[in-house]
Amino acid sequence: MSLIYLDNAATTKISQRALKAYVGASEEYYLNPSASYKAARMAKERLEEERDYIKRALNADDKSTIVFTSGATESIQSFLLPLAKEKPGEIIATRIEHAATKEMLFSLEAFGWKIKYLKTKNGSVDISSLDELIGKDTRLVLSIHTSNANGNIQDIKRLSEKVRDYDKSLKHRILIFSDMVQSFEKIDIDLKNLDIDGASFSSHKINGPKGIGALYIKRPESFIPFSKGGGQENGLRGGTENLPGIISFAEAIREHEENKREKRERAKLISRTLREGLLNLKARLLTGECSSPYITSFSYKYPSEVTMRMLYDKGFIISAGSACSNNKKGSSEETYRALGYSSEDAKRAIRLSISDDTTLEEAKAFLKALGEI
Amino acid sequence: MQKLYLIKLGEISLKKGNRNAFEKKLKENIKHKLKPYASRITTEKGREYLYVDSDCPDETVEKALSTTFGITGYARSYISEKDLKRIKESASECLDNSAFENKGSFRVAAKRSDKSFPLKSSELEIELAKVVSKRYPDLTVDLDNADYTLSVEIRDKAYIYSNDKKGESGLPVGTAGSGIALLSGGIDSPVAAYMMAKRGMKLTLLHFHAYPFTSEEALEKTKRLAAIIAPYLQGAKLYSIPFLKGQEHIKEKGIENEATLLFRASMMETTERLLKMLNGEAIVTGEALSQVASQTLKSMVFTDSMCSSLILRPLLGMDKEEIIEKAKRIGTYEVSILPFEDCCSAFSPKHPNTHPDLEEMREHYKKLEMDKYIDEALENMSVFSFDDKGRLYAENN
Structure with a gap:
């Protein structure tokens, strides 16, 4: 039985183009980009080309930089961990962050940082609740962009405007960080316009290879990295650069950028079909209007993992919102609770995440199968 | 040499x-x-x-x-x-x-x-x-x-x-007759099987599942437990019985707060049927008195009344801590606590009846006419055979 894959928010299949680029780069650019001989310079040049390309794709500030990491988890850690060495202050965060961010916040708490949480409303972060939390001790405000749980998009522009307004009354600039893993190449990102200080990206969520990601740093000159080593990445991340990974990652971005509008329209059509179909089947949608067309969450009549197994047996790979075991609290169940959904909905939550390869027929087949269980 | x-x-x-x-x-x-x-x-x-x-x-x-x-x-x-x-x-x-x-x-x-x-x-x-x-x-x-x-x-x-x-210590397995030990995947049941094998009983293991309401991992976990105790049991067969339809029928037709007891009665009836097929003499369970709602004396009187075979409960008088200590020594504890329990709250009542009236319950159970569900479950069971070194050597789905 061939399986229809609807869990692309977890990871995606590497595209043929990205794979080819990886193999080609492994053969062509095997020299160490940081070596000093002439032949290595080509590798270094190629690396910088790709960095510039990704900056342009994100419309990043000229003075900003992209640091290549092993993935979004490292990107998040690299941005947050240096705070541990600073005099503790306050961080305003959301309760719907990816586990990588959540865990880092717990670590910073242990270093004396105080974490305050924004409220949620209708499945999204309530940006207006920032007003009650922000203060003279606030040093960092962070929010995930597209929720990995329900696909809703947080209004980072509004968040940033509020913070920048507040900045004026302070002598320092409050940092803003956003995890943009589920937004990248799914919705438009304009970093210049958002005016944020850091963001995380991942390659394997956009049909690139695993083990490579990016950290956006708006002001590299004032960033004190935790990762040290051979001075690579302009001293911002130690370790020999993963050039084949970087080239392949950039190739995956190029592929997504081609015919971008058509692809997004197709994704919207599929998500509309899914969402309407789900409502017809009396499922409760957990994804709102302002959301990525690539993610649709809903709750259905059975506990998540039961629905998941029933549909697996019908040929669909989907993600359960929660694990139905008594010993271990499912973290996504907590996220759905944090988004304001009832415990009943959180226990029955299912996440569908499509890719540009998903077809309308597959979406319809999924709805049919769901209706049969 | x-x-x-x-x-x-x-x-x-x-x-x-x-x-x-x-x-x-x-x-x-x-x-x-x-x-x-x-x-x-x-x-x-x-x-x-x-x-x-x-x-x-x-x-x-x-x-x-x-x-x-x-x-x-x-x-x-x-x-x-x-x-x-x-x-x-x-x-x-x-x-x-x-x-x-x-x-x-x-x-x-x-x-x-x-x-x-x-x-x-x-x-x-x-x-x-x-x-x-x-x-x-x-x-x-x-x-x-x-x-x-x-x-x-x-x-x-x-x-x-x-x-x-x-x-x-104990007595050689095979010197004290044979029976079926229920194996749930939890901490207690492997210990109960171990204890009766220690007195010489030759045991067959039996697991009930409700896939897809219970997971494949839960069955895998039960197989791992069977593999750990198999050397003590001098090898054992593990029967895995799908009972979802029976459970759904009980949920639909039975009285809500009696669901667990009615399910246990049907499990006992199924086990007894298999016991007769295997010419065994007794059923072994991991129940400990009043550990959970379905293990009160009244509940046991009811389940026993639905089954004519001898039911052995070697853990009856033990505290949870004592059972855990034994499970750790046997080596089953670490596997038993893995988070793939036979979860589904979907079938357990919020407020189970702990003091059932015997005659009333028997009536309610009879009305359910579980026969056809039991027949179907037995027809669809799988068998996994473990040798006395704990190796799975045959499976028959």
């Missing part, structure tokens, strides 16, 4: 008329567990002497003897001619493979049944103590509470061995 192990029997040696039958079964069980290595067991003066093919790794023998019920202790022993020089050489070899370390205290215990041997027991002890002291100069002698003991027995030959390892 063969390796020799001395085996001590506990309760079996107290048996009178039928001691032979117990010994015969024990020998069979040990020899089967050591296969494919050849072995031979002889009995002399209340001791069992196990000779194993020298190719057989020590760990294999250890694992076999430490999981076979009926053995109270065992020790690797070294045989030599009844000559002091040879005895000393064997003692040295014995020390090579012993737990002795150069710290603490030791003693030598000599026994001389062959009185023609020129040295008295005490003289032999002194000679061998010299061997030990030379090798472990920091060890002190302590005749009452030594950390290590080197023993020598002068019989037809000289037998030298160091500390006995403790066996599991």
Whole structure:
């Protein structure tokens, strides 16, 4: 039985183009980009080309930089961990962050940082609740962009405007960080316009290879990295650069950028079909209007993992919102609770995440199968 | 050349008329567990002497003897001619493979049944103590509470061995009839199966699942538990029965707060049917009195009344802590606590009835007419066969 894959928010299949680029780069650019001989310079040049390309794709500030990491988890850690060495202050965060961010916040708490949480409303972060939390001790405000749980998009522009307004009354600039893993190449990102200080990206969520990601740093000159080593990445991340990974990652971005509008329209059509179909089947949608067309969450009549197994047996790979075991609290169940959904909905939550390869027929087949269980 | 192990029997040696039958079964069980290595067991003066093919790794023998019920202790022993020089050489070899370390205290215990041997027991002890002291100069002698003991027995030959390892005691599996032990995947049921096997019962294991309401991992976990206890059980078959339709029927037609009890009654009825097919005599469960709502006395009176077979509940009087301690020792605990429980709250009532009225419940159960669901479940069961080394060697879905 061939399986229809609807869990692309977890990871995606590497595209043929990205794979080819990886193999080609492994053969062509095997020299160490940081070596000093002439032949290595080509590798270094190629690396910088790709960095510039990704900056342009994100419309990043000229003075900003992209640091290549092993993935979004490292990107998040690299941005947050240096705070541990600073005099503790306050961080305003959301309760719907990816586990990588959540865990880092717990670590910073242990270093004396105080974490305050924004409220949620209708499945999204309530940006207006920032007003009650922000203060003279606030040093960092962070929010995930597209929720990995329900696909809703947080209004980072509004968040940033509020913070920048507040900045004026302070002598320092409050940092803003956003995890943009589920937004990248799914919705438009304009970093210049958002005016944020850091963001995380991942390659394997956009049909690139695993083990490579990016950290956006708006002001590299004032960033004190935790990762040290051979001075690579302009001293911002130690370790020999993963050039084949970087080239392949950039190739995956190029592929997504081609015919971008058509692809997004197709994704919207599929998500509309899914969402309407789900409502017809009396499922409760957990994804709102302002959301990525690539993610649709809903709750259905059975506990998540039961629905998941029933549909697996019908040929669909989907993600359960929660694990139905008594010993271990499912973290996504907590996220759905944090988004304001009832415990009943959180226990029955299912996440569908499509890719540009998903077809309308597959979406319809999924709805049919769901209706049969 | 063969390796020799001395085996001590506990309760079996107290048996009178039928001691032979117990010994015969024990020998069979040990020899089967050591296969494919050849072995031979002889009995002399209340001791069992196990000779194993020298190719057989020590760990294999250890694992076999430490999981076979009926053995109270065992020790690797070294045989030599009844000559002091040879005895000393064997003692040295014995020390090579012993737990002795150069710290603490030791003693030598000599026994001389062959009185023609020129040295008295005490003289032999002194000679061998010299061997030990030379090798472990920091060890002190302590005749009452030594950390290590080197023993020598002068019989037809000289037998030298160091500390006995403790066996599991109990009675050989296969000497006390047969039955079915329910295996849920939790902490209690593997311990219950272990305990009845320890008294000699030959057990078949039975697991109920409600896939897709329970996970494949839950079945995998149950299989892992079966593999861990299989050596104690001298091998076992695990039957896995799909009971989702039965559970759904109970949920739909039964009274909500009675659902768990009605389900248990139907499980017992199913088990009893299988027990008859297998010609077994009793059902073993991991229930402990009042541990959960369905394990109150009244609940047990009800489930027992729906089943004419003997139901054995070896954990009935135990606290959870005591059960956990045993599970840890057997090695099932770490697997039992993995988070793939037979979860689904979908079928358990929020406020279960803990004091059911016997006659009323029996009526309610009869009305459910579970027969066809039980037939269907039995027709669709899977069988996994584990050998006495804990290896899955056959499955039949």
